[in-house]
Amino acid sequence: MEEMTKIPLSQYPKTSQFLKLKPDPLIPSIKEALNLHQSSNQQETEKLFNKPRTLKSGAYQFTRPESRPEYKHLLSSPNALEFLSLPQDSPEDSYYKSIVSGEKFHYDDKIWPYAQAYAGFQFGQFAGQLGDGRVTNLFTLITPNQGNQELQLKGSGKTAFSRFADGKAVLRSSIREFIISESLSGIGIPSTRALSISLLPKTKAQRERAEVCAVVSRFAKSWIRIGTFDLYRWRQDRQGLRELCDYIIEDILDELPVFQKGEFVKDQYKDITEGSDEEDLEGLIEITDSTRYDQMYRAIVRLNAKLVAYWQSYGFLNGVLNTDNTSILGLSIDFGPFSFMDKFNPNFTPNHDDVQLRYSFANQPSIIWWNLTRLGESLVELLGAGPDLVDDEFFIEKGIKKQQEEQTIKRVSSIIQLASVEYKHVFMENYNSIMTQRIGLKTVEQGDNDLIAQLLDLISKTKVDFNKFFINLQNSTDLNDTSIYLTPELQNRLSNPKDKIDQELNDELNSLLSEFIENYKKRLGSTTHKERYSIASKVNPLFTPRNWQLEEVIESMYDDNEDISKLQKLLKMSSNPYDPLKWGDELKDLENHWLDDEGETMTQCSCSS
Incomplete structure (x- = not known):
């Protein structure tokens, strides 16, 4: 009976909500994209769809997955299929396999694949336009129970944002992202999700060596990052930034409980402010009448504070916390040299290029706040305007007048400082809650x-x-x-x-x-042992995938990509970390090896993928 509620991907209700924003003017509509796709002038088609360039305006570029000689579906996540109300036998469906691999793509008068534009601060330095350099966003799934979920392909080919890269993702990094996405979700850590991984047997990419490629289909409620705001700030595109914010407020944050309203004042979190330096709080304006943009900023701050609390509680390191890798929804996103910490070392970084330890375990909370401060700076006009100015016609078109600058700067400075207090409070509240549960305290x-x-x-x-x-x-x-x-x-x-x-x-x-x-x-x-165990066992995963285990699976796949048994086993254990009954009866020796043996610990990876 339950299976009747599942919806095959071919029949799934779809939209493309991000297309409400303005596109790259070189391909201004779905109609133009379709004409390009059907054009006999393949040189012009590839130039506009796949050749790197800097967009003068627009939130995205219409594109399409690049064609590959061969596609092979390897594995789909049962938990992800269940989350999306897709049938568990979807991997047997030819339409499903062709869509999640990039072999085919869906389009109609309201849907066409696209690549998002964004910029970013990388290792503290502004890097200019970045964007989806090897990602194709397919469509938005209108799910029965989980709201809208945007489905995209990683490793699907070059876009306008590929810069000097090849638009490919190697099997090694694809396996890592596929597993960690479902592992984090299984633990309860907010994360983007991985639906499937497909091999491209005849497609190679040159990294340290020539490696076979793959495509991961992944989904999230939104893929907007802090780097998206960086882009509009860099362009000095006041209207585009406002449209982006309105889209986020109306279409992304509208159903989230953290989108709170009310006063925003100095003593709102006394337990934090009482320990602050008085100088830090002097001269602050108390925000007693906030705007929708103030609330949007606070929501993004709170969501990211909660996310970092989870990371610190479970010893997870992203490895590259640039602003383009920081989700507005507080989701773990874009996995490169990530790692679960084997042994507790606050100075550990899994990224061997991070010689200054910028993204070390101890620095993750402060780095995410650094990124959120950059967001506040991108929003300086919208946050500084206040309720009296924010919808004023002159302000919308021209911005702040000279005589309003001092008050605007004072207001936005106050909001960012108050948000820093809120960030610390939400972080500590969630961190203490998780950690006390981990040691059995109610x-x-x-x-x-x-x-x-x-x-x-x-x-x-x-x-x-x-x-x-x-x-x-x-x-x-x-x-x-x-x-x-x-x-x-x-x-x-x-x-x-x-x-x-x-x-x-x-x-x-x-x-x-x-x-x-x-x-x-x-x-x-x-508190009895039974009570302590009951509390702790709900939040202590029995298994977290480590780099050495991932390497064992990756090596097995390179040796024989016909045999996915180890990959399946790792997915079962990673995505069901609290329930060993779901790990299956197969490969018990391997299961015990992964549970009991230590392997090589505290390893580092490069950003190469």
């Missing part, structure tokens, strides 16, 4: 932040596996058992100290350990 109480800090200090020194530690803690009935907190190697070393260094380390760790256990037991009070 509520957050004063002092829990100190307890968590003690714990992190301890495991940073004992070098136990970060996520496995929480599993061992929740499973143990004896909180004094040192095997929870120490690796076997460290236990052996400390039980038989060979020199003064070992003895000093032993003394330090014993002190940290006894202090944490004492404070933890006191905080637990009368």
Whole structure:
């Protein structure tokens, strides 16, 4: 009966909501795109669809997936199919396979594939126009239960935004993105989703070596990034920026509960502001009558604060947190040299090009706020205008008058500063909530932040596996058992100290350990092991995919891409991290290997993909 509610992709209601914004003027309409597609002048067609160029205006460029000699569907995510109400046997459907691989594309009088335009600050420096250099946005799925979801293909060929790249994605990076998208979603971390991965057997890309290519179909409620705002700021396109904001407010944020209204004042979050420097809050205007653009900015700030709280709670590192990799919806997006942290090290970065540790684990919260500050700067006129000016005809056309500049700057500065307080509050509120649950505490109480800090200090020194530690803690009935907190190697070393260094380390760790256990037991009070386990097991994933496991699967696929059994196993374990009954009965030795063995830890990757 339930299967009857599923909708085959060929019959799915579709639209293309992003096309409400203005296109690249060189291909100004779907009609023109269709004429190009059908033209006998292939040189002109490829020039406008696939040749890199800088757009003078427009939010996107009409394009189409580049044709490849061969396509082979490898795997679709059952959880993603379920989320979209697509049949589980969709991979057997020829229409589905041809669409999600890029072999064919859907179009009608309101839908045509496109590539989004955006800019971005990369490693702190403005990089100009970037955009979807190897992505084709297909259409928006009007889902029965999950709102609108925009489906796109990554690795589908060159666009106007490809710059010096080839528009391809290699199998290696495609497997990584496919798995991590579904892993994060399975854990509960906000993320874009991966629907399928398709091999392009006869298409190669030159990276460190020649590698076979693939296409990942992925979806999200929106793919707009902070870098999208950077683009309009760079162009000095006042009207385009306003249209973008209105589209986000009306079509993207309208159904999100975090789109809150009301006062925005200095003492709204007393627990945070009381610890702030008075100088930081001096001269602020209290925003008691906010505009829709103020609310949009706050919503984006809050969503990203919540996202970073999840990252920090689970030891996830994106690796490249540029503004073009920062979603307005607070979604993990655009996965390159990402990693789950094996051992707790705040200074770890999975990106070997990040020599200054800009995107290290410890810096993720501040970097996302840096990106959100750039967003505030892009919105300076709209945030600074206030309710009296924001819909004024002169302001809409010409912007701020000279005599209004001082008040405008003061207002936008106040909003950004107040938003920074809100960002910290939302981050800490969510971080403390997740972390206390991870150690089996039902509520957050004063002092829990100190307890968590003690714990992190301890495991940073004992070098136990970060996520496995929480599993061992929740499973143990004896909180004094040192095997929870120490690796076997460290236990052996400390039980038989060979020199003064070992003895000093032993003394330090014993002190940290006894202090944490004492404070933890006191905080637990009368909470039983059963109660603690019930709380913790809901938020502690039994499996998180590590780089060494991904590499094993990638190597197996390069050896024999006909055998997808290891890829299937990794997807099952990654996308169902709380329920081992969904991991299947096959490849149990491999499952145990991934669960029990350590492999190479704290590895780094390049941005090459």
